[in-house]
Amino acid sequence: MTQILISSLQEGVLTLTLNRPERLNALSTELLAALTHALDDGVAAGARAVLLTGAGRAFCAGADLAGSGGVVRDLGETLATYYHPLFLRLAGLDIPVVSAINGPAVGAGVALALAADIALIARSAYLQLGFVNIGLVPDAGATWLVAKSAGRAKALEMALLGEQMGAQDAVDAGLVARVFDDEALASEANAIAHRLARGPGVAIGLIRKQVAAALTHTLPETMTVEAANQSAAGRTEDFREGVAAFVEKRAPIFRGE
Template structure:
């Protein structure tokens, strides 16, 4: 989708080769989050799904991935006295939407991911960070608590002690340290982040989409399930996966000694 076709003010959507790239597009504010941005991002994802995309890339324009909530808005977008209302109406629905997608999500962390922006960055099934990027749970520095799922996402990745250190001290964590801690998947050279992320997304988009969608939710569920519950989830998902055309194609390709051609069905 070219710039003159882009109907949004705070985001940009580009679709190519079954991959949708959703770019937070407020570079003058380091892509700080607003209610309008969440609304436009949600609409863009719906449009991408309607167009048949099979993978989603989330990134930021300019030198930041996302600096978190915009704290200096006025008018309808001004912060309410009760920030819980803001989370109820905008932040949490968007996080749930990303988590509930049936297509894979890959994040291109092109620069700082701060506060709620850190939460969005870690929503990716695979996370690719620029070498100069950093993560920052900045909430404590302004007297707030982590939101946008950051508490769960960080604690699940690094454990209680490290999560508390990050949340209580509010210090920057560089890309390499974040990779070593299990918060990001890959670190690449600056300027290569988006291209490498889109290459990963393209590979996923050409994979068995139904199985991939179930895998992302199955792993998330396993983090809070007992073994017996996970076994039941695996059983239910495997029954569905075994009935897909992609599985039949994989079996045929194996017998014919060729690469399978998955169609996402």
């Protein structure tokens, strides 16, 4: 039986590859559960960064409407049972997440791609909030992710028209960080993920949650969070190593402590 998810932990990077290329890596309930479990297992095994990508020519075609866990009586119940645990788990991680959007990311696949802290996209790939084309609404957090990144006007354009957004347009809209030629994406994404895995783990974990909090907090509230996080970061061995390396004019060796 083919593995629907390929999980690999190397040098602190947990690489999760959606492996249903014949279905354009569409999200079945089994795949969603596998992703959640793989995240938990990877963190327990010491992962310091996560890299999400897809096998074959797509990143993720969204929900598998024609297969397992697709069209059911109550789609909201499916979201609450299978989608929300995964996406909330990604948001709550203390380690950074990189997505390598190697091909089309459609529907909930957009949400999965943009759930990453740093989203990278192949030049031939595209994003598509295609829910409206089948009479549905964006889900899995896509509304929040797109609106917070690109703003109200772009979120409504994408959600109401359901059109494809090319790679460069996704970068220009602020949805994706960087675009690479197709053949370079995997190596570039891998390099960034490994760079993050070698970084000051406590500070990185605090940064990702601090930015998320800033999206809904006032300036005074944000500064309070920053001060508390700076106190925590300032007590780490990585901070002491960073200062020592700066003084000694060498590259720091962070241990995530």
